[in-house]
Amino acid sequence: MGRKKIQITRIMDERNRQVTFTKRKFGLMKKAYELSVLCDCEIALIIFNSTNKLFQYASTDMDKVLLKYTEYNEQCVYSNCFLVSPALCSIKEVAYH
Helix, strand or coil: CCCCCCCCCCCCCHHHHHHHHHHHHHHHHHHHHHHHHHHCCCCEEEEECCCCCEEEEECCCHHHHHHHHHHHHHHHHHCCCCCCCHHHHHHHHHHHC
16 A cells, blocks of 8 residues: 655645655755766755755765856856856856865
């Protein structure tokens, strides 16, 4: 028997929301690790909770992965692949400093 399908809406109860956040954060990090090992790829995962606490996972050095990401996006912007989001600018500042 399968699990009941849940409706994706904000969890109103603070305690339940925190428990769900913790479990799903762990699940995301586990999946990121598994993907990096199975497929031999570099992964960076950045999560901020509701109180702006930072959680991060990187399969290699986080700074190296972020620098690679910003350099890749700069090349695409100059060749008109896609537009850069404002968030990239702040990531770029962190990666270069």
